[in-house]
Amino acid sequence: DSGVTQTPKHLITATGQRVTLRCSPRSGDLSVYWYQQSLDQGLQFLIQYYNGEERAKGNILERFSAQQFPDLHSELNLSSLELGDSALYFCASNKLGADTQYFGPGTRLTVL
Amino acid sequence: AQSVTQLGSHVSVSEGALVLLRCNYSSSVPPYLFWYVQYPNQGLQLLLKYTSAATLVKGINGFEAEFKKSETSFHLTKPSAHMSDAAEYFCAVSVSGGGADGLTFGKGTHLIIQP
Numbered sequence: 001d002s003g004v005t006q007t008p009k010h011l012i013t014a015t016g017q018r019v020t021l022r023c024s025p026r027s028g029d030l031s032v033y034w035y036q037q038s039l040d041q042g043l044q045f046l047i048q049y050y051n052g053e054e055r056a057k058g059n060i061l062e063r064f065s066a067q068q069f070p071d072l073h074s075e076l077n078l079s080s081l082e083l084g085d086s087a088l089y090f091c092a093s094n095k096l097g098a099d100t101q102y103f104g105p106g107t108r109l110t111v112l
Numbered sequence: 113a114q115s116v117t118q119l120g121s122h123v124s125v126s127e128g129a130l131v132l133l134r135c136n137y138s139s140s141v142p143p144y145l146f147w148y149v150q151y152p153n154q155g156l157q158l159l160l161k162y163t164s165a166a167t168l169v170k171g172i173n174g175f176e177a178e179f180k181k182s183e184t185s186f187h188l189t190k191p192s193a194h195m196s197d198a199a200e201y202f203c204a205v206s207v208s209g210g211g212a213d214g215l216t217f218g219k220g221t222h223l224i225i226q227p
Contacts, residue, residue, distance in 0.1 A: 002155065002157070004155075033214050033215075035214070035215075042217060042218075042219045042220065043202060043217035043220070044217075045213075045214025045215060045216065046214075047214075048213070048214055056213045056214060058214050090155060090156065092156075099144050099161060099163050099206070100146075100158055100161060101158075101215065102158075103148075103155040103156040103157070104155055105154060105155045106155055
């Protein structure tokens, strides 16, 4: 158990819909990362937040957005969903400057 | 930009045999390198990391990896495979140690252990 929690574990929705994935980092970690794992693209970095502010951006689509709240939990919002957005979405956390990221168990999103 | 190439999407070894999973990286600056393992329906767990200290790095579960700058490689080895090692293994690179950017992952290698 890494100490990073993600909800929900599974999510099934339809094309065109919007969903929100939630992540709670390890106690004391101010930095949160979001990753997408799909069969086509593999594991891709989406975005990083540090203490409420966006810090780095990867291959995140414009239809996707994220935020980090004062209690440090983070949400990834996915809108206008397409079949190709079906994937495992992972959250990871660490302390700024630390070299190891700790991954949560992931949310499996299925878009029908 | 950095990148990672993992040679072999599937590697099959017999129980008790040597495990060798290959990883080559590309980075314009000294990299931080990681190996993660993913068991079915689970998240990623760190096996070991190279952060510019010793070039031979020991990790959990008997795994180790050697950083070779001249070959831009960071291959993962284990002297004797166990059935419980069957999983997906990912090599990853970061240019800032995870402090200011995300990890760039390879495509992964599925390790199969034959009894």
